[in-house]
Amino acid sequence: MTTIKSNSLDYRPLAWIAAIALFMQSLDATILNTALPAIAVDMHESALEMQMAVISYALTVAALIPLSGWVADRFGTLHSFRVSVFVFVLGSVACAMSTTLNQLIAARVLQGIGGALMMPVARLAIIRYVPKNKIIAAWNLMAMAGLIGPVVGPILGGWFVTHMTWHWIFLMNLPIGLMGIWIAGKYMPNNYGNAGRLDWFGFLLFAFGLMGITFGLDVIADDLNQKVKALALIGGGIGLLILYVYHAKRASNPLIPLSLWKVRTFTLGMIGNLLVRISGSGVPFLLPLMLQIAFHYDAQTAGLMIAPIAVSSILIKTFATKLLFKYGYKTSLILTALGMTVSIAAMALITKDTPLWVYVPLIMFYGACMSLMFTAVNTLTIGDLNAQQASAGSTLLSMMQQVGIGFGIAISSVILALWRGALGENAEGLEQAFSYTFLVSSSFAILLALLMSLLHKDDGDNLRKK
Missing domain, CATH: 1.20.1250.20 (MFS general substrate transporter like domains)
Known part of the structure; x- marks a missing residue:
């Protein structure tokens, strides 16, 4: 367990580490939108039916965010952050290598696994180790990266598609991610917290509930004739979320306190x-x-x-x-x-x-x-x-x-x-x-x-x- 006194820690390196993670996330969230038509052409899909390439990432991040604090406490902030960035970069490379929509969706899920842990762990490190009188400065530095990403994302996405190929919108995460892993190794403490028992059953109910609803909506968007399948998925997702509510009322340490x-x-x-x-x-x-x-x-x-x-x-x-x-x-x-x-x-x-x-x-x-x-x-x-x-x-x-x-x-x-x-x-x-x-x-x-x-x-x- 690494012990570092907050007063001895310069906030800027940790803020820059979080900024790199947030920049990759915010850039990735916007750069894909302008590239979807070009990707659709290569994958022989309709550009109007590529929404799961975007949704799959957001849904994976949403489902796994509750695990971030437990993972950081169990495996340490540094180890958790570096592995999450590595998984995000690995998912980015897999996206660039995808030749079908299903492969791209799977790769985006892998990206989402890394993204779900990357930012929360970086924020946790700032909260734990940056002096109180420096937190606002650290937060502002980090936030600017999140605001810059959506500005350059659409422009870069359009430029890559027009002058190079869409694959570069994902490959550009490789040098940024490797830089983040290297900087984190020099400046981020590896602190272990008190990782209690995780509510795995509640996590599964909640995650699959969200997936059911979202996939059901996607089925209708792709094919209006599959209403029965879509309603079954949406109904199943809602049912799982209702079951989670009953579970959370009885669990001693629920994933999401009611x-x-x-x-x-x-x-x-x-x-x-x-x-x-x-x-x-x-x-x-x-x-x-x-x-x-x-x-x-x-x-x-x-x-x-x-x-x-x-x-x-x-x-x-x-x-x-x-x-x-x-x-x-x-x-x-x-x-x-x-x-x-x-x-x-x-x-x-x-x-x-x-x-x-x-x-x-x-x-x-x-x-x-x-x-x-x-x-x-x-x-x-x-x-x-x-x-x-x-x-x-x-x-x-x-x-x-x-x-x-x-x-x-x-x-x-x-x-x-x-x-x-x-x-x-x-x-x-x-x-x-x-x-x-x-x-x-x-x-x-x-x-x-x-x-x-x-x-x-x-x-x-x-x-x-x-």
Whole structure:
């Protein structure tokens, strides 16, 4: 067991280690979207049915995040981090070598196994070893990497596809990952915690429940005629989650404590987080497809046209705290949800002839609304948790974020498939299908606004104290 005094530890090396991990994750989450049409051509698949290449990663991360703390305590922070990065890099190489969609999905699952442990373990090392007065600085340094990834991801993805091959979007993780493994070996302590008995039965119920629901949605998106199979998968997934609830009520150390849901702001925040993802997470997936498949832009141009979303997300972060302090959580969340509704619904009006001076401000407004919403709803979710609940609450929030990404893309794919079936696959029908999908997606943001209206006027005031 490695023992290091917090006061003797420079926060910057650990922050850079976490930044490398977060950069790889955030880059990987966005770089693939612009490359999907090119990958689909090589694999002889429809670009409109490649969603599982994205969903499989997010779902794997969501299912395995609860294991991260236990793994770090059992095997040590350094060992756990280096192995997780190695598995992530190995999965990246496997993605680049894939020749079929099923191989790519399997490789993305392997990537997800590494990704599920990589960031939580790096965060845990910062929390344990960085002095309290340096944590905010370390967190900001790490967070900037997460914000830069979505900016360069679509641009790099489009550039690789246009000038090289799509395989490089995965192979570029190799040098970054190896650098992370090397730096971690020099600066990350290898501390073992008190790893109690893991709730394996609860973990399996929860993980397979999530998989059942997501795969069921994917079956409908791929083939509208397989409704029976899809409903069976979704029903089975819901059944397993219900069984988990009964199990958690009786388990002495459940994977996810049900007591968390008794905190009103936590419950509203978690449901809100899911609605944010369902309404908004499909947009970065749908827009590159629409630009390339319906409007016939090349991958590089499509990537450049997605980048303003991430730019506005970064810019609004500067004002997020001030806005929340001035207007309060309830007002800010309701207005931001309405802003999301308007911006996503307005995307239904985008055509190939839409001028850039209209298009760019629209998607930047969407990016700003999403960024502000994430800041507000995430901090609100954990704001009223006590010290004993904070760790489990943070883990569950991370899970919900990843589950929401998977559900958001899956639901967007189902809606798009339904409209494609109704309007046809010709150029005009396909363009209308994308437009109507954006309209339907915006309705979830209306539900989000209604949910946020249930907040009390003073909710979040404890977070607004300077």
